[in-house]
Amino acid sequence: MERVLVADDVTVRLGGKLILDGISFWIPKGEFVCLCGPNGAGKSTFLKTVLGIIEPTSGAISILGKPAGVAQRAVGYVPQRKTFDQDFPATALELIVANLRGKWPIRVHDAERERARAVLQRVGGEALIDKPLAGLSGGETQRVFLARALVTDPALIILDEPTAGVDVRGRQEFLDILWEISASDELAAILVTHNPAAIARCAERVVYIEKKLIAWGLPDELLGKSSLSAISYARTTRTPGGVIAPDED
Amino acid sequence: MIRAIMAGTAVGALCAVLGVFVVQRGLSFIGDGLAHAAFGGIALGLLLGASVSHATWVALPFTVLVSLGISFVLRRGRMRGDSATGVFFAVSFALGVLFLGLRPLSAPPVNVESVLFGSILAVGPQDLLVMGAVCVLVGLAMAITWTRLAYATFDPELAKLSGVPVERLDDMLLALTAVVIVVAVKTVGIALVSSFIVIPAATARMLGRSLHRVTLYAVLLGVGGAALGLLLSYHLNVASGATIILVMGAFFALGLVVKRR
Numbered sequence: 001m002e003r004v005l006v007a008d009d010v011t012v013r014l015g016g017k018l019i020l021d022g023i024s025f026w027i028p029k030g031e032f033v034c035l036c037g038p039n040g041a042g043k044s045t046f047l048k049t050v051l052g053i054i055e056p057t058s059g060a061i062s063i064l065g066k067p068a069g070v071a072q073r074a075v076g077y078v079p080q081r082k083t084f085d086q087d088f089p090a091t092a093l094e095l096i097v098a099n100l101r102g103k104w105p106i107r108v109h110d111a112e113r114e115r116a117r118a119v120l121q122r123v124g125g126e127a128l129i130d131k132p133l134a135g136l137s138g139g140e141t142q143r144v145f146l147a148r149a150l151v152t153d154p155a156l157i158i159l160d161e162p163t164a165g166v167d168v169r170g171r172q173e174f175l176d177i178l179w180e181i182s183a184s185d186e187l188a189a190i191l192v193t194h195n196p197a198a199i200a201r202c203a204e205r206v207v208y209i210e211k212k213l214i215a216w217g218l219p220d221e222l223l224g225k226s227s228l229s230a231i232s233y234a235r236t237t238r239t240p241g242g243v244i245a246p247d248e249d
Numbered sequence: 250m251i252r253a254i255m256a257g258t259a260v261g262a263l264c265a266v267l268g269v270f271v272v273q274r275g276l277s278f279i280g281d282g283l284a285h286a287a288f289g290g291i292a293l294g295l296l297l298g299a300s301v302s303h304a305t306w307v308a309l310p311f312t313v314l315v316s317l318g319i320s321f322v323l324r325r326g327r328m329r330g331d332s333a334t335g336v337f338f339a340v341s342f343a344l345g346v347l348f349l350g351l352r353p354l355s356a357p358p359v360n361v362e363s364v365l366f367g368s369i370l371a372v373g374p375q376d377l378l379v380m381g382a383v384c385v386l387v388g389l390a391m392a393i394t395w396t397r398l399a400y401a402t403f404d405p406e407l408a409k410l411s412g413v414p415v416e417r418l419d420d421m422l423l424a425l426t427a428v429v430i431v432v433a434v435k436t437v438g439i440a441l442v443s444s445f446i447v448i449p450a451a452t453a454r455m456l457g458r459s460l461h462r463v464t465l466y467a468v469l470l471g472v473g474g475a476a477l478g479l480l481l482s483y484h485l486n487v488a489s490g491a492t493i494i495l496v497m498g499a500f501f502a503l504g505l506v507v508k509r510r
Contacts, residue, residue, distance in 0.1 A: 051410055072410055079406065088273065088403045089460055095403075102411040104399035106461045132458055 001028040004156045004188040005050065009059035012045055018211065019045045022059070025207055025216045027156070032182035032189045034203035034219075041210045043192050047158055050190070051077060064155055076149030076157040078142065080164055092120065092128045092136075092144040099148045119147045123177050139170020146177065150187075157181070159191045163198065171195070178202045250483060253436075256372040257475035257493065259380045260433040260445055263387050265471030267426050268450030269464045273402050277451075279319065279423070280443025282334035282341075283430045286315035288364065288439050289341035290431070292348035295359060308431045315341055316427035320420050367438030369479070369489050376435055383432050387425050394418060399460050437490045448497040449474060452504040470500050 005027040012020040020042045027033055037043050048054040050061055052069035063071035096116040097105045105112070113129075120126045125143040133141065142162050149157055159178070163171040175198055181187055182202040191202060199206065199219065208215040264280075271279055290311030294304025315337050322333040349359070363371075391398075400408040401415045409415045426446070433442045449470035450463075457463035478493030485492070 053409070072412070077410060089454065089458055089463055090403065091459070094459065098400050099411060102413065103396035104403065104460065106396065
């Protein structure tokens, strides 16, 4: 199975402080991974390293065989809801096209509009295309950001606690969309979440870190390890289907 | 009067187009901060023996350096924009007071009022030439970078991931704002220049549903406010800078009414 992401002994020190210590694992094509760990475990730092924002102090991350910093177009990113400007005068269409072009659009071409419409339809948000971002609910906003991340046809999508701050209904609807993504054989994903329902519904594999890699495996395999009690809820509610085993080395 | 209208509308347009990004980034206070930094630069020029008019050439690099200092502190992320601006504002102004005090007793007296409130009716042909050059520089820079600057203003992290050189654009925006403020101080003065940056952009923000429309409205409001304010001040025989700001304030109030409807 082709590996989309390979983390090879990744160590990150920031301001002299050890944040990540020798993290190694890989994600094959189409696999949906939930990245878990307590606050301060280094999850966000790991994501930033995958996105090429932070350089590892030692070790390396490669995406489709290229260093993380030069493979940014192969990675889609859905930020936490709080990290973007809710007051910016923009529509969903402009946001999606901005990711296609790498700059903010003044005028949107018909082909770009059609591509944005198609990707919004994929996440159940076709009606949002011309809506101002400021008027969207939390769940709608995250759908638009998911569409934005998908519009470049990435091989890997990174979701950084996308349902944090979203109401219960919006969260459930968003999880339904993520579950459909997790069924895809093409798109790999890393979901950072503390939400048990999200892990139970979507995870094909779980990576648990606390600076070091503590566990990496199928949700069912990780049960019974006391240090992983935080993710043991995956046992009872896992939706069947689509589990992909990693390659043997 | 024609020179004054040309100068006023040029300053109105320049400040408005930069103001859209400054206001959207929550840095409205930076206009005041850089204007007071310009005072420090002008005072340094006076201390070095230049006239008020020529001291602008000392204020220009001084204010640009202060703007880059603010940008550096903001990038480190350990201080809010208003706090960083406040510190630079106070230090620059204090330096200005110190520089003025250090001038020899034999030095010619300085008309502080013209520095504080400007003298748009006294704008000469040479001032207009400088403003024209700044208009071309800022206009070109903004036209070339607008789409990337807009993306970086929406979300620096996402823009960076799309390959936008966010840090360089941040530096450019603040440096251009510094240049425009130093040039505008001659016409509207230190005390009022930040209004040219904040009011048209804040009014346009209420009316436009996309950033390019907000930019267009801000420029129209900046130019219109400057021209109408100057004409009113001429006919009513009142202070021109203050009248321009009051007209812009009236536009803002109208914008609030339109938005409510």
